Amino acid sequence: MSNTGALNIAAAGADAAAHDLAGPRGARPKRALSGRNIMIYGTLAVVSLYYLLPLYVMMVTSLKGMPEIRMGNIFAPPMEITFEPWVKAWATACTGLNCEGLSRGFWNSVRITVPSVFLSIAIASINGYALANWRFKGANLFFTILIVGAFIPYQVMLYPLVIILREMGLYGSLTGLVLVHSVFGMPILTLLFRNYFTSVPEELFKAARVDGAGFWGIYFKIMLPMSLPIFVVAMIIQITGIWNDFLFGVVYTKPDLYPMTVQLNNIVNSVQGVKEYNVNMAATIITGLVPLIVYFASGKLFVRGIAAGAVKG
Numbered sequence: 001m002s003n004t005g006a007l008n009i010a011a012a013g014a015d016a017a018a019h020d021l022a023g024p025r026g027a028r029p030k031r032a033l034s035g036r037n038i039m040i041y042g043t044l045a046v047v048s049l050y051y052l053l054p055l056y057v058m059m060v061t062s063l064k065g066m067p068e069i070r071m072g073n074i075f076a077p078p079m080e081i082t083f084e085p086w087v088k089a090w091a092t093a094c095t096g097l098n099c100e101g102l103s104r105g106f107w108n109s110v111r112i113t114v115p116s117v118f119l120s121i122a123i124a125s126i127n128g129y130a131l132a133n134w135r136f137k138g139a140n141l142f143f144t145i146l147i148v149g150a151f152i153p154y155q156v157m158l159y160p161l162v163i164i165l166r167e168m169g170l171y172g173s174l175t176g177l178v179l180v181h182s183v184f185g186m187p188i189l190t191l192l193f194r195n196y197f198t199s200v201p202e203e204l205f206k207a208a209r210v211d212g213a214g215f216w217g218i219y220f221k222i223m224l225p226m227s228l229p230i231f232v233v234a235m236i237i238q239i240t241g242i243w244n245d246f247l248f249g250v251v252y253t254k255p256d257l258y259p260m261t262v263q264l265n266n267i268v269n270s271v272q273g274v275k276e277y278n279v280n281m282a283a284t285i286i287t288g289l290v291p292l293i294v295y296f297a298s299g300k301l302f303v304r305g306i307a308a309g310a311v312k313g
Helices: 002-021 035-062 084-092 103-133 139-150 154-168 174-199 202-210 215-226 228-243 247-252 260-268 277-310
Strands: none
Touching: 035 277, 084 277, 103 139, 103 174, 103 215, 103 228, 103 260, 139 174, 154 174, 154 247, 174 228, 174 247, 202 215, 228 277, 247 260, 260 277
C-alpha cells in the first residue's frame, strides 16, 4: 500500500510539472511592431509634428536677430541667441503712438480675466446646484433657455450689448467687459455644474436634509468640498476663453484698456517701420503663456473633472 501511495504522489507531481512546462495560457502576445501599431504611432507622430512645428519656428525665430532672419532659413536654430526681441515685445514695441509693448495689455487682461472667472463660476455653480438638487417650478424652462443661449452666435449680440452697456454707463470700461464675459460664460458653465452635481449621490443630499441643512448649508459644507475637479474644469475653460478673446475686447473697450490679444494684433499688424518678425514671434508666445501655464499646472485635475461627470447628461 505504501508503494502505491508513493506512485500516486509521484504521478501527481509529474502532472504538475508537465502543467508548469506547458507555459502560460491564453492569447499569444501581439508583436510590438505590427502594422496596426505602425499606423497608430505614425499618425500620432504626424499630428504631434503638425502642432509642434509652428511652436518651434516661433521659438527659434524669436531668439534670432534680424540679420540672421533675413538669411531665410526659418527652421535653423539661432547661431547667436538673443533675448532682445522678448524685451522689446514686452516693454517697448510700438502700436501707433503707444510704445509700451505688451505690458499694459497684460495687466488689462489680468484685470479682465480674474473677476470674470470668479463671478461667472460663482454664479454658474449656484445655478447648476439649484437645477440639479432643488427642483423648482419652471426649472426645465430656465435650463432650456440657458442651453439655447450657449449656441447663440456672439455676433448677433454685439450691437444690442453696445446699447445696453451705453445705457448703463459701462461702455468702454473694464467693468462692462467683465460683465459681458461673465454673462456669455454662464450657459456652458451652468450646464457643466448641473451635470456634475447630478452625478453626486442623492443619498448625501437627502441625509443632509434630514439633518436640517438648508440650501446654503448643503452647498458650502457638502457640494463645494466635493467639487474641486469641476471647478478646475470651469476655471480652465473660462481663463482660456477670456484670455484669448479678441472680439469683445476690441468692441467693448477703448485703446487704453485693450486686452493683450488686441495689443498683440496691433503690434503684429503695424505698418510703420521695418517688419520685425522676431519681435512678433516673441509677442505671440508671451501672449499665449498664461493659458499654457494653466493647462500644464492643472492638467490632471482637468482630466479628473471631465472623467467625474462634467460632460455627462
